[in-house]
Ligand code: FES
């Protein structure tokens with residue numbers, strides 16, 4: 113077993129983990145971040161995407177021990193409890209989800225995408241999210257959601273309210 117300390121959604125967690133345990137399983141099973149979901153066993157779908165030190169990663173392709181000493185943000189840490197993150201608001205307003213299974217990963221990947229490129233073109237959005245798969249939407253409303261999120265974030269923090 114290995115001892116790890118990871119800050120998740122602003123709270124520090126210490127624990128013993130098997131060296132082979134994946135970050136997504138540690139998040140879900142050990143500290144209850146079940147908002148981060150598993151959609152495949154091939155590292156293809158992106159449903160498990162979280163931010164690791166501010167950058168999006170597929171948490172099924174990272175070992176928990178690799179996150180030792182790091183900061184992780186999950187979908188459960190985006191909202192402050194009173195206001196949604198603008199990306200969450202945009203996905204709701206633009207109907208960027210249907211079953212919602214891909215949505216936690218889509219939202220986290222979008223947060224990273226917009227931090228790198230605050231005004232992406234449609235092509236840049238499609239390329240930026242190509243690691244995240246959706247079986248339901250046909251992607252059109254997801255692209256609209258990301259574009260609207262970019263507008264909300266450039267307009268200021270108050271636009272993300274529930
Ligand atoms: S569960 Fe991680 S990429 Fe599918």
Ligand code: FES
Nearest residue numbers: 210211246247248
């Ligand atoms: S909304 Fe169902 S998989 Fe994307």
